[in-house]
Amino acid sequence: MLLDFFITLLKVLFVLGVTVGFFAPILTWVERKQSAIMQDRIGANRADILGFRALGLFHIMADGLKMFTKEDFIPRGANPVLHTLSPIVALIPAIITFTVVPFGGVYDLFGKEVNLVIADLDVGLLFVFAIASIATYGYVIAGWSSNNNWSLLGSMRTTAQMISYEVTMGLTIIGVLMVYESMKLTEIGAAQESFFDWGIFLQPLGFIMFLTASIAENKRIPFDAPEAESELVAGYFTEYSGLKFGMFFMAEFIEMVTISAIVTILFFGAWHIPFITTASLLSLFDFLGTTGSNLVVMLIHVGVFFTKVVFFIWFQMTIRWTLPRFRYDQIMDLGWKILLPLSLANILVTGLILI
């Protein structure tokens, strides 16, 4: 009992360490560095400690320090309670969605089955959607409570865009559920052991639509009309400063990691390596004993999983610095007039093939 609790706590700390502790800060640097490389600039490399620049990695610390020590600004006429509450409402769902995301399979360690997911819910995928949509409240409250016209416009756009793409996101996933007959993310991941069972081969259209919809849901370029700098100053977080401003960014970066993780699980074979089954990997390290071989395979699987996640983060960043921003009516048209009918057609086609 106590051991179970300890294992759960360990998994929670691992996930928090990876998302909040590693990816969220490092991505602020990666984003700037990648833009610099793509635009042929040297990029963020000025922050140094005693002359050491370390490719500009100290910018993360500099940013953190700066955000902590900036004034917490609440404009006149704003609702201070809601203004403070909204970054919290936006950040918490971003962190919690990762609880149902498995980062490895089931391993036999010291005679104990260890499942590398914090909460292996039967409704895993539904939970992701449910929690992710709570974040919408954060953005609505942020825009409305600021008493600023730009913020209000930004939050109206955000809300309309997020709920539109939530519909599409839900419908694009139906095909995947039909193929794998489960909403448990661990089962979907485990079903993709053989290379040609990967979601990308069974649901190619579903993959493209899901990735598009989830980037739109996260409001990143080319779907960043809600925070368009050239039109709305900064959209819903115009009146935010200091770490409250940083929290919106953290939420965005953590959601980016979550999207990449879910795309990996649903469409890219989760923690499996192409053409190598878990059993053959286990037999390869057989000389280490049951626990030893399981431990090695676990580390390999977690490594493979996060490699795929990093690839999709890179992909999203490349899209960000490649495409220009869409106009707002184009964004809504894409959601309602193209992706929604296409996803319904995808369900029909999947149904006809499976029958």
Add this chain to the structure above:
Amino acid sequence: MLSEYTGMVIMLLFALGISVGMVVATSLLGPKKKFAEKMEPFECGEVQIVSPRQRFSVKFYLVAVLFILFDIEAVFLFPWAILYKKLGLFGLAEMMAFISILGIGLFYVWKRGGLEWE
């Protein structure tokens, strides 16, 4: 057997701690110099001309209503999709009837200009 939700509760507590801690830290650590001009909401250097507390386009309400309609559709589709291989042709026919009714609804909204943004 430890409930699956224990991990989630722990995670929620951590998330709550992190986000509340951040808000508290930033409000304690930062400087606090208030004067009237600074506290004005940002309006590109002007005094705010119109208050944001006013009515906004009816379009957004329409999107919200459409969202509820189609999200409920998606909720119906989730259990159906999982049982699909067991339901077979019967399931396909039933769900296609359901989807086509909603499809007619979408087509109607589309033709009435409910999805146009000018």
